[in-house]
Amino acid sequence: MVNGILHRVRTGVQWRDLPERYGPWKTVYERHRRWSADGTWERLLQQVQAQADAAGGDRLGRLGRLHLDPCPPACGRRAEGSAARRVKRGGRDGTPERKTMGETVRPPGGGGAGGEALGRSRGGFTTKIHLSADERCRVLSLLLTAGQRADCLQFEPVMERIRVPRLGPGRLRTTPDSVSADKAYSNRRTRRYLRRRGICHVIPEKSDQAVNRVRRGRSGGRPPSFDxxxxxxxxxxxxxxxxxxxxxxxxTRYDKRAYVYLGTVTVAATIIWLRT
Known part of the structure; x- marks a missing residue:
């Protein structure tokens, strides 16, 4: 079944068209859906990261240099087929609810106000993937939002999702040595957040921000450092x-539910970690 999931993530084939050697397609799909809902794929990714961290020793430092990207338009994924249809059932944000021991549980996935992380843009219904990566092009954290959502508001959520466990005793690794990001994250809130956590950062200043700073004179403050x-x-x-x-x-997003698509992206990120 795991091989069937990997085959579908790689090829994007419809679940019904899975080769027979992987078993019943519905069984494979249900396993992927359940593991996406309960966070199994996310925990597997964290374990792979922990093993790579332990094998790397002190070379990674605290987390090494971290690079973030809001992913427009490079990773704005267009939704096809049934994934683009409007969700009419589920919670207030569009994510499906399920009952567990009398308690309502809502799977993770970043539905938000966009409803299943789907939003309108020039290309139709799209989903935006926000991610952070280390120096070896390996994903550390993932977040889904609707295609039209502002990028700067997702900086802190992406940073908070960085949680690399240790194989032995010790706290989770959550603080990188430095962060690089593009102009989409150039704002006071982001820089204040990084200074509060003691993280060096390289974020270029927007041209309009530089003009406003110069116009305000001394009250505008000094320009941010940039390497x-x-x-x-x-x-x-x-x-x-x-x-x-x-x-x-x-x-291309074929999954209708945001938490299932997040599981699909997490599987792909895990494969990249295993291959590097």
Missing amino acids: KERYKKRNTVERAINKLKNYRAVS
Whole structure:
């Protein structure tokens, strides 16, 4: 069944068209859906990250240099077929609810106000993947939002999702040595958040922000520090996106539910970690 899931993530084939050697297609789909809902794929990714962290020793530092990208338009995934239909059932944000021991449980997946992380853009219904990657183009954290959602508001949620466990005793690794991001994250809130956590950052300043700062004189403050050489290495996150887009089920969203699609992207990220 796991091989069937990997085959579908790689090829993007419809579940009904899975080869017979993987068993009943419905069984394979239900296993993928359940593991996406209860966070099994996310925990597997964290375990792979923990093993890579332990094998790397002190070379990773706290988490090494981290690179973020809001992913428009490089990773704005268009929804096809039934995935683009409006969700009429489920919770207030469109995510399906299920009952467990008398308690209502809503699977993770970033539905939000966009409803199943689907939003209108020039290309139709799209889903935006926000991610962070290390220097070896491996995904550390993932977040889904609707295609029209602002990128700057997702910086802190993406950072908070970085949780690399240790194989032995010790706290989770959550703080990188440095962060590189593009102009979409150039705002006071983001820089204040990084300073509060003691994280060095390389984020270029927007032209309108620079003009306003100069116009205000002394009250505008000093310009933020910017290292051009370090910023050149931000292309690693672009290469990480390209690696994800090699998987057909990630490049085009076929999953109707956001938490199922998030599980699909997590599976692809796990395969990339295992291969590197």
